[in-house]
Amino acid sequence: MGDPGATIVWDPRFVDYDFGGDHPFSEASRALAVRLLERSLGRPGAPLAEWVRTVEPADRSLLRRFHSTPYLEFVERAGSYGDRLYLDQGDTPAFAGCYEAAARLVAGAERALERTLATRRPAFHPAGGLHHAHPGRASGFCIFNDLAVAAASALERGLRVAYLDIDAHHGDGVMYGFYEDGRLLDIDVHQDGRTLFPGTGFPKEIGRGDGAGAKVNLPLPPTSGDDALLSLLRRVVPPLLDDFRPDLIVAQHGVDGHWGDPLARLQYTPAAYAQVDRWLVEWSRTFCDGRLLVTGGGGYRPESVGRVLARTGWILLDPAGTPPDAEPLPDEWRVDFFETAGSDAPPTWAEPATTIPSRWRPEHGDRLVDELEAALGRKFRRP
16 A cells, blocks of 8 residues: 555544633644544545554653743642633633643654654644743643644754744744744744734844844734735745755644634635645655654634644645545534534535635735845845
């Protein structure tokens, strides 16, 4: 049958990272993505995946690669309290077993890291992507930062890491966590922080000390869509990777930039996400011998998260052959979706976008790149 095209890390216990039914973040949407991918890979001619299906919580020594001991002890205590306690200012509540649930997600990223380093093929951790957590505090639904721990593990191995974040929200935990570290190149495309949590991620934030010039922020105005995302990535990312020469690419694949997401106001379509996924595979092969770790991330519309992340998994396995937009989804998965989300499932892999006119114009991209060039002290070739 040939070798697997990628490794997918999914332990059903990842859904234990659960803030309750009234909270916007749910790993259940990521579970829907995995079940759709599993069902789709069962048909003739589908690519072969390697699955990691059992992941134990990360131990304290692994978590300490990014998080402080007092914070780890705080989370462990908070999860044992009977009262509802917030781990931050009101977005991230503790729950019984939250320490173990969050630590299991970190271990998932570490397992994915180990597999991509060993096999030199992509590894996918759809339950991960909790990029807001800081060394000493939770933030934005993120208790522990699986991405930052995996990046720190790679750095400890002597590797140079290129981190790409396409979540609608700026990945502040990762950027500030490595703000003075030039071994990690951070490229983050997100909705302008003046209009969305966490209020950070501006072109002038380029790093400090040894990290100066290694932090690259591309904030987009609300209503921006595929043209903004793809034109900026195509223009900026390859020359940055060519200069930096990473040993590993780590990507946070939030889906909250998808049109219709209730917590953000970007308007990406499945076609744009698919193009980014193909570029990730291409860039990893060009610059770092195939080493690529992709996680999930934000996304608060189950119809979007389930289908986009399932297609991401397929593209990582086989960039050339993914189900077409109009292909019907498996009936069994549509039943899963109704039972999980409480609403009717979408019938096909993608449907025509329901968007509003975008304010984005090509000249906006030129101005943003001009601002970035002034901050970094370098030039990017005009398209």
